[in-house]
Amino acid sequence: MDIKQLQYFVVSVDMGSFSSAAEILITTQPNVSKTVKSLEEELRMTLLNRDRSGVTLTKQGEIIYNYAIEVLKNVKMITDFTSESQMDKLSICSIPSNAISSILSKFYNEKSKDKEFRIDYIECKIEDMITSIHKRESELGFIYISKKNMSAFNSFINSKGIKFYEIKKLPLYLYVGRENPLYGKKYINEHDIGNTKLMQYYEDQYSLYNYLEHLKKEIFFNKGQSNICYTNSNHFLIQSLKNTKYGSISSSFIENEYIEKNISSIPILSSENSVSFGYIKRSKGKLSTIAEEFISYLKEQIRLNGYKE
Incomplete structure (x- = not known):
């Protein structure tokens, strides 16, 4: 599991689809879908429901989403601290x-x-x-x-x-x-x-x-x-x-x-x-x-x- 997987997962949920997430992340829709799928396989969970209208969270996905948000916040805090400590x-x-x-x-x-x-x-x-x-x-x-x-x-x-x-x-x-x-x-x-x-x-x-x-x-x-x-x-x-x-x-x-x-x-x-x-x-x-x-x-x-x- 890496930060990229969590980021792609969270953005996909927030945007409601892989294609919209790809625009935000400046990448392709297949790459976003593939990255989120690799996270699901690693966790052995289905995190998203997929249909023609986009993606929605499963019950397990809701729990992982909240954890992922906190992880990404902490990563940002560490990154900001590293930047500030040099100034x-x-x-x-x-x-x-x-x-x-x-x-x-x-x-x-x-x-x-x-x-x-x-x-x-x-x-x-x-x-x-x-x-x-x-x-x-x-x-x-x-x-x-x-x-x-x-x-x-x-x-x-x-x-x-x-x-x-x-x-x-x-x-x-x-x-x-x-x-x-x-x-x-x-x-x-x-x-x-x-x-x-x-x-x-x-x-x-x-x-x-x-x-x-x-x-x-x-x-x-x-x-x-x-x-x-x-x-x-x-x-x-x-x-x-x-x-x-x-x-x-x-x-x-x-x-x-x-x-x-x-x-x-x-x-x-x-x-x-x-x-x-x-x-x-x-x-x-x-x-x-x-x-x-x-x-x-x-x-x-x-x-x-x-x-x-």
Whole structure:
């Protein structure tokens, strides 16, 4: 028994006749019929009923057909794996970020000129990111964490065999559009944000939660009097900033994304005004060469684009 016999048998069943199967398989009708017949003789079973209208499965044929489908699926998986194993793969998960996706696309454009490689890029919640790294589904996860969260975060991920590596400390900014009365200010302090409604990413709720709680504890987190909304949509966040009085607190890493959208970035003067941007990876084992190259490229892009400390 070989793969060709199973393939010809399955296609014949799916197409309903040997002649239609021959067209799909780019061969002749007698060759398909002969190959399927050899399978039946080898198994000592009649797998197909044959008549002028075509072919149909016998009871035994139905059982063998289901087995053959699974065999062919597994063969394809092995073939795909063999093909993929010969190609470098960069698997990344990240908090929602146009900056990361933009830098990643530029990295691929430059590196793919010399060698072909595959990118798996997923934006997700930090909890899902940790799971993905832990299960070896992703190699790198990019996040930013507030000072107040750092100790607890490191303890949590260390227990899962994961470590955080800081790339740069970044200040926090308030981003607002023209509808917000703070638009155009050169800087603000914590008290200036007191009456500002905020629109935050879900990931910011995790990474900046303690900072925001410290900043506006009574306003933001009192039930029934919340002054903060959350979204996982970058498009909705941008439209909210452009067309409403909503503001958003985030790091300077996204400052360049908003310049052309008439959204003002205002530094927040505070002793707690920085977050650590970096990546998580499994504690044991070295990164792949392509992952190390991307981290170096990312650091260089951050330096060239002047993200502020």
